Amino acid sequence: MENFARLLKESWTLVEEDRERLSGHFYARLFLLDPELRKLFPVAMTGQGDRILEAIVTATQTVGDPESFDEYLRALGRDHRKYHVDAAHYETMGVALLDALRSTAGDGWNLEYDQAWRDAYAGICEKMLAGAAADGNPPFWHAEVLTHERYGPDTAVLTVRALQSPLVWQAGQYVSVEAPRHLPRVWRTYSVANAPNDDNVLEFHIRTPAGAGWLSGALVRRTKPGDLLRLAAPMGSMTLDRSSPRDILCVAGGVGLAPIKALVEELATVNRTRWVHVFYGARHREELYGLAGLAELVAAHPWLSVTPACSADPDFDGELGDISDVVSRYGPWTAHDCYVSGSARMVRSTLRVLAEDEVPPDTIRYDTFGNL
Known part of the structure; x- marks a missing residue:
């Protein structure tokens, strides 16, 4: 296993700096081998290759942890x-993947890498x-948009109801979403912002800043109550460890609040002894769209505290600075289970703070919007 993992990671270094070429070759070869597969993908392929490659990277990096x-x-x-997709599609994709790896790696590729x-x-x-x-379960659930509320020009909170059999998820997980009316065959993952409930209702927090994907833009600006979306099976492991007796630290940046809010809602149904500290950051006060809802949770649950912070709003009457710096001021956090969710930069900074605080890595779970 050790040699196998070494070969995979070593060979990946030959192509990881040229992902665009790898992706382009993979899809060109795939659609040449089976033109019918093109119908399974969106008309505009931008970004699709990144998701495939992310799955490959995750697989190669976790191969040393079989479970x-x-x-x-x-x-x-x-x-x-x-x-x-079916078994035949997987076989065709395998041929295309190996061909793309060989072509992109060039002379550095060898038979050992190929076999690995x-x-x-x-x-x-x-x-x-x-x-x-x-x-x-079904391949996906049809879901009707129930409510759609805008917060400024680029953020929306929407609720949807799954219309088929119950969609079972855990607080802290995410699902893939498609808006077939606006962008058919384009899927993107979003964290569920509420704990499971008997009504089959899910809440999503969507932000579409400059440069964000088309689907987020459609969900923020063009979606309205009554529209139908599609939701795929829940994924993700940033879930609550109910057996742990440790207090809890939650750090959220921007719409990274979504899974944190879901975790707090789940804790509200089971928690009696654990203190929960939520740190919620953004650049400006108006971007703290979830603050009012958090205040309601604080009023209802004495074990919960919320500390908001703004990094670029000197008139804000709460904590000032990057949320990771604010978290460091309130430490130590070595006796806590830690949950971190937000942009890649914010998550990276917070993980660094927790590492400097010598928080055990196995007590930290995180969800990032973008690559670390």
């Missing part, structure tokens, strides 16, 4: 049911297909 590797791939297989990727891909397919076969 998490197994669950990740089974969940990925369940998620890919929304694309209507063949074996890895075979294992990946086996577990993904097993995860898909074991899932008795």
Whole structure:
């Protein structure tokens, strides 16, 4: 296993700086091998390759941890049911992937790398297909938009109701969303912002800053109550450890509040002894769109505290500075279970603060919007 993991990671260094070329070659070869596969992908392919490559990177980086590797791939297989892929499609994708890796790596590629990727891909397919076969749920759920509330020009909070069999998720997880009326076959993951409930209702917090994807823009600016969306199977492991007796630190930046809010709502149903500290940051006061809702939770639950902060609003009457710096002022956090959610930069900074505080890594879970 150690040599296998070494070959995968070592060979990945030959192509990781040229992902755009790798992605382009992969799709060109894929659609040449089976033109019918093109119908499964969106008209505009921008960004699609990044998601495929992210799955590959995650697989190669977790291969040394068989348990998490197994669950990740089974969940990925369940998620890919929304694309209507089958065993034959996986085989074609494998041929295209190996061809793209060889071409992009060039002279640095060798037979050992080739065999390692063949074996890895075979294992990946086996577990993904097993995860898909074991899932008795539909490939995706149709969901009706119930409410849609704008917060400024680029943020919206919407609630939807899944219309088929119950959609079962855990607080802290995310689902893939498609808006077929606006952007068919374009999927993007969003964290669910509320704890599971009997009404089959999910809440999403969407932000579409400059340069954000088309789907976020459509969900913020063009979606309205009554529209139909599609939701795929829940994924993600930033979930609550109910067996832990430790107090809890939650750090949220921007719409990273979504999974944190869901975790707090779940705690409201089970918590009696654990103190929960939420740090919620943004650049400006108006971007703290969820502050009023958090205040209601604080009023109802004496074990909960919320500390808001703004990094670029000197008139803000709360904490000033990056949320990671604010968290460091209130430490130490070594006796807490820690949950971190937000932009890549914010998560990276907060993880650095927790590492400097010597917080055990196995007590930290995080969700990032973008690459670390």
